[in-house]
Amino acid sequence: MTDATTTFADAAPGRSTAGTPATLEAEAVSAWFGDHKVLDRVSLTMPAREVTALIGPSGCGKSTFLRILNRMHELIAAASLAGRVLLDGQDIYDRGRRITQARRQIGMVFQKPNPFPAMSLYDNVVAGLKLNGIKATRSGKDDLVEECLTRAGLWKEVKDRLRQPGGALSGGQQQRLCIARSLAVRPRVLLMDEPCSALDPTSTRRIEETIAELSGEVTIVIVTHNMQQAARVSDNCAFFLAEQGTPGVIVEHGPTDAMFHSPQDPRTSDYVNGRFG
Numbered sequence: 001m002t003d004a005t006t007t008f009a010d011a012a013p014g015r016s017t018a019g020t021p022a023t024l025e026a027e028a029v030s031a032w033f034g035d036h037k038v039l040d041r042v043s044l045t046m047p048a049r050e051v052t053a054l055i056g057p058s059g060c061g062k063s064t065f066l067r068i069l070n071r072m073h074e075l076i077a078a079a080s081l082a083g084r085v086l087l088d089g090q091d092i093y094d095r096g097r098r099i100t101q102a103r104r105q106i107g108m109v110f111q112k113p114n115p116f117p118a119m120s121l122y123d124n125v126v127a128g129l130k131l132n133g134i135k136a137t138r139s140g141k142d143d144l145v146e147e148c149l150t151r152a153g154l155w156k157e158v159k160d161r162l163r164q165p166g167g168a169l170s171g172g173q174q175q176r177l178c179i180a181r182s183l184a185v186r187p188r189v190l191l192m193d194e195p196c197s198a199l200d201p202t203s204t205r206r207i208e209e210t211i212a213e214l215s216g217e218v219t220i221v222i223v224t225h226n227m228q229q230a231a232r233v234s235d236n237c238a239f240f241l242a243e244q245g246t247p248g249v250i251v252e253h254g255p256t257d258a259m260f261h262s263p264q265d266p267r268t269s270d271y272v273n274g275r276f277g
């Protein structure tokens with residue numbers, strides 16, 4: 001069965017790998033914008049069912065690395081890359097694999113909440129089904145909307161106004177709606193690029209709670225500038241650095257607790273303790 005004729009049942013957990021958290025492995029990933037090399041042979045394992053935080057100063061290549069993890073980098077004109085990205089051992093860049101397949105399995109939540117503002121909350125959640133060619137009955141969609149809004153921590157707040165437009169929600173609610181929309185196609189990995197940087201502290205706390213609730217159900221990779229947030233939400237951390245115009249590399253990675261309390265590299269210690277960046 002091809003993507004184009006997938007049914008909602010096929011996308012449900014237990015029927016296929018859909019929704020089963022996967023390990024993501026970057027192997028010697030390098031990236032360029034034109035002649036400008038911005039990442040140099042970055043390797044990192046992001047374990048299934050865990051939260052991995054990517055930290056480091058501005059411009060060291062964290063967002064570029066994240067975009068490479070779900071094949072968004074190649075959409076940028078003049079962008080190129082080398083290396084491999086393995087999703088449970090299968091290279092998402094293999095010639096035979098479609099870009100839409102990688103995107104469906106590896107979802108993305110952006111810095112600025114980007115719901116479809118005029119579309120209802122209900123339709124926002126199920127929007128990805130059509131785009132991915134997933135068929136669902138009306139009751140299947142109803143169940144999916146409730147499930148995904150619940151998992152994203154938004155159901156109780158919006159269950160009585162599912163026909164209101166996405167743009168009518170607060171920024172924090174919009175971000176949780178975007179998380180629900182990502183979850184609806186049952187990704188195996190969820191990438192989050194500074195998902196709280198446009199939000200107030202209360203909304204930030206709600207997103208962090210949502211991340212905690214989702215961890216274990218989906219592999220999460222999050223870029224954050226907020227060291228307290230990295231310490232609160234992640235199991236593992238990778239510290240990126242691009243020194244004096246050189247391409248970004250990972251200086252150190254490992255369990256978050258060790259990265260914050262017993263880092264091996266003095267540059268990691270300086271960064272996590274706020275001495276630069």
Ligand SMILES: Nc1ncnc2c1ncn2[C@@H]1O[C@H](COP(=O)(O)OP(=O)(O)OP(=O)(O)O)[C@@H](O)[C@H]1O
Binds near residue numbers: 038061064
């Ligand atoms: N679309 C683009 N075209 C050209 N260069 C780019 C593009 N996007 C990023 N870059 C360059 O790639 C390098 C890495 O940028 P990237 O956004 O990945 O870093 P970052 O660590 O995520 O930064 P920040 O924390 O500020 O978001 C920077 O030198 C940046 O200027």
